[in-house]
Amino acid sequence: MLFQEIDQLITYDERQRMVPSDRDRLTALVDSARAQDPTDYTTLRALGIGLLVLGEYADAIDHLNRALDLADTSGRRIAASINLADAYRYSGDAAASETLCRAMLTLARKEVPEMLCFSLQHLGKALTELDRRQEAREVLQEALALRMAEGDPELIARSQAGLRLLDT
Template sequence: MLFQEINQLITYDERQRMVPGDRDRLTTLVNSARAQDPADYTTTRALGVGLLLLGEHGDAIDHLNRALDLADTSGRRIAASINLADAYRYSGDMATSETLCREMVDLARKEVPEMVSFALQHLGRTLVDLGRRQEAREVLHEALALRMAKGDPELIASSQAALRLLDL
């Protein structure tokens, strides 16, 4: 429930970074979840993403690491790790973000093929932020090809938007 509510509040800035569409509503949701001190994967991860959106990177990293500890499947591990990579990227720790993304691309290729494009997309965005444009382009094109094969218009648009950043 909390994750769906937070996802509905996500919008993207000019760099294709997640930002809150309604900061006040998000703050209310995050404060309510914090007060409950969640101990389950889904709520802990959602709280971490909410904190990330609010720019509270240190707390986001703490909660996403806890979610990672609670992850009971490879898919959950990938999802929490990619969110954690974003928290590191947004806080300026590009090396950690890249390492996590690369590890999750490898894990997805081995165990959760349907999540490869998700991991590649976030690796590509990290590479964009690192200024490694050609490598980013290759990674994002692979993500786009996988997403086109799935036929999901929203994911395709996200990959196309990330590729457009390279042309700016």
């Protein structure tokens, strides 16, 4: 439930980074969840994402690492790791983000193909921030092709937006 509540308070800026759509509500939600000192994967991951969106990168990294320690499936490992990669990227360490995204892309190709486009999309974002535009374009085009095959308009739009960033 916390994950859905946080997700509803997130939008994207011109760089396709997550930002709060209502900072006050997100802050209140994050503060309330943090006060409960969660110890389960789902809450730690949701809280980590909320902290990331609020710009509290060190706390986001801590919570996402704690969630990652509790990941009991490859899918959960990929999800928490990609969120952790975003925390590194937002905090200025795009190289660490790339490394983590590449590892999760390998895992997705091997074990969790339904998370392949998620891994590709975030690797593309890391490569974009590293100004490796041609690599980013190839990765984002692969993500877009997968998303078009799946037919999710919101995810298709995000991949298209990532590709448009490369043309600016």
